[in-house]
Amino acid sequence: MREEFRADLHLVSQLLVDMAEAVRAAMRNATRALLTADRDAAEAVIARDAEIDSLYRQVEERVCDLLARQAPVASDLRAMITALHVAADVERMGDLADHVAKTALRRHPSPAVPAELRGVFKEMAAVADRIAEKIASVLSEPDVDLAAELDRDDDAMDDLHRDLFKVLLDDDWPYGAETAIDGALLGRFYERYADHAVNAGRQVIYLITGEPVVD
Amino acid sequence: MREEFRADLHLVSQLLVDMAEAVRAAMRNATRALLTADRDAAEAVIARDAEIDSLYRQVEERVCDLLARQAPVASDLRAMITALHVAADVERMGDLADHVAKTALRRHPSPAVPAELRGVFKEMAAVADRIAEKIASVLSEPDVDLAAELDRDDDAMDDLHRDLFKVLLDDDWPYGAETAIDGALLGRFYERYADHAVNAGRQVIYLITGEPVVD
Numbered sequence: 001m002r003e004e005f006r007a008d009l010h011l012v013s014q015l016l017v018d019m020a021e022a023v024r025a026a027m028r029n030a031t032r033a034l035l036t037a038d039r040d041a042a043e044a045v046i047a048r049d050a051e052i053d054s055l056y057r058q059v060e061e062r063v064c065d066l067l068a069r070q071a072p073v074a075s076d077l078r079a080m081i082t083a084l085h086v087a088a089d090v091e092r093m094g095d096l097a098d099h100v101a102k103t104a105l106r107r108h109p110s111p112a113v114p115a116e117l118r119g120v121f122k123e124m125a126a127v128a129d130r131i132a133e134k135i136a137s138v139l140s141e142p143d144v145d146l147a148a149e150l151d152r153d154d155d156a157m158d159d160l161h162r163d164l165f166k167v168l169l170d171d172d173w174p175y176g177a178e179t180a181i182d183g184a185l186l187g188r189f190y191e192r193y194a195d196h197a198v199n200a201g202r203q204v205i206y207l208i209t210g211e212p213v214v215d
Numbered sequence: 216m217r218e219e220f221r222a223d224l225h226l227v228s229q230l231l232v233d234m235a236e237a238v239r240a241a242m243r244n245a246t247r248a249l250l251t252a253d254r255d256a257a258e259a260v261i262a263r264d265a266e267i268d269s270l271y272r273q274v275e276e277r278v279c280d281l282l283a284r285q286a287p288v289a290s291d292l293r294a295m296i297t298a299l300h301v302a303a304d305v306e307r308m309g310d311l312a313d314h315v316a317k318t319a320l321r322r323h324p325s326p327a328v329p330a331e332l333r334g335v336f337k338e339m340a341a342v343a344d345r346i347a348e349k350i351a352s353v354l355s356e357p358d359v360d361l362a363a364e365l366d367r368d369d370d371a372m373d374d375l376h377r378d379l380f381k382v383l384l385d386d387d388w389p390y391g392a393e394t395a396i397d398g399a400l401l402g403r404f405y406e407r408y409a410d411h412a413v414n415a416g417r418q419v420i421y422l423i424t425g426e427p428v429v430d
Contacts, residue, residue: 058375060296063296064292064293064296067286068281068288068289068292068293071286072281073283074283075299077279077282077283078279079420081275081279081299082298084299088303167391168392168393168396169392171379173391175392175393176388176392177383177384177388177390177392177395178383180392180395181383181384181395181396181399182395184396184399184400185399185400185403188400188403
């Protein structure tokens with residue numbers, strides 16, 4: 001029974017790693033679509049969001065199946081509930097990559113991001129990518145130190161988010177309301193992506209240490 | 216055992232109803248804060264978000280406790296997983312009310328919403344309130360017809376969201392980027408609030424009918 005549970009749990013973890021890798025690839029493609037007005041990249045992200053949703057459903061089905069067959073208690077039960085939380089956060093990261101891709105597509109063939117904002121979006125995308133990589137890594141091999149690094153990455157994202165708003169709200173902002181709104185919403189998508197990744201990381205720490213991470 | 220399960224499930228449902236009523240009150244207060252620059256209303260929303268989070272944790276604890284003690288299977292297990300989903304959606308509605316309140320507070324004592332946008336935000340708030348009321352009602356007494364109405368309410372919200380953007384993106388928009396960005400983000404908060412409510416409603420339909428609702 002115990003060994004069977006471990007094997008089932010491993011399968012769930014593997015699905016979570018697949019999800020994390022998929023949402024990392026999605027945000028990379030979405031960023032390419034955004035910064036190079038690459039229509040194919042944008043369409044690939046949107047098409048593949050269904051795959052991420054399908055992985056999410058598979059996690060849920062496996063967890064339900066496992067709860068029904070094995071009736072785990074204590075830390076095993078907690079691991080199951082945590083898997084559901086992590087899956088929900090990672091699925092949402094996929095949605096946010098999808099939102100970035102759709103914004104890029106809506107402005108195509110014009111770039112959705114003007115020259116003044118390319119630098120900050122490149123940096124936000126780099127932080128998002130680093131975070132997604134860590135989530136995939138922590139899920140395949142739990143590591144409290146690596147999970148804790150996510151908080152620092154999230155701080156870096158928040159700083160970039162503030163930098164973005166400084167540019168958008170500068171008196172010399174040379175574009176109209178539409179470009180400002182796109183910039184603000186895109187900034188929010190990257191920032192939320194990081195937020196969900198950090199939530200997922202906290203759940204993993206909780207799973208390892210048994211101590212909830214207080215904000 | 217069966218009766219004990221029903222009693223436990225009832226307690227979980229009651230917590231969900233409490234959550235739904237709390238997020239309804241939160242969005243009402245947040246809207247008042249927004250439209251009348253009411254600082255006290257904004258601060259009350261922000262202070263009470265912790266209560267909603269606490270209700271969410273109570274739902275999780277009760278569900279975990281119930282899974283551990285009773286090891287439900289089939290439809291009972293599904294009801295438990297659904298309760299977790301609904302709680303997550305409703306908790307997120309509370310966060311969105313909190314975001315509206317914080318936006319109102321950031322601009323205080325100026326109104327965050329200029330005269331041109333007051334009408335559309337009043338209507339969005341009315342739809343949000345109607346939706347939250349239905350969620351509380353459906354959770355206390357499952358009703359497929361009422362849950363299905365949520366989709367129509369959501370369409371109404373989407374129409375208002377589009378109307379909002381028409382005003383924001385009009386060539387005659389008399390305000391700067393900051394007010395446009397606030398308007399766009401606020402619009403997104405109300406629209407997401409409705410979206411999460413509709414998700415919660417779909418979960419309830421799924422629970423009653425056993426058929427997932429396809430978008």
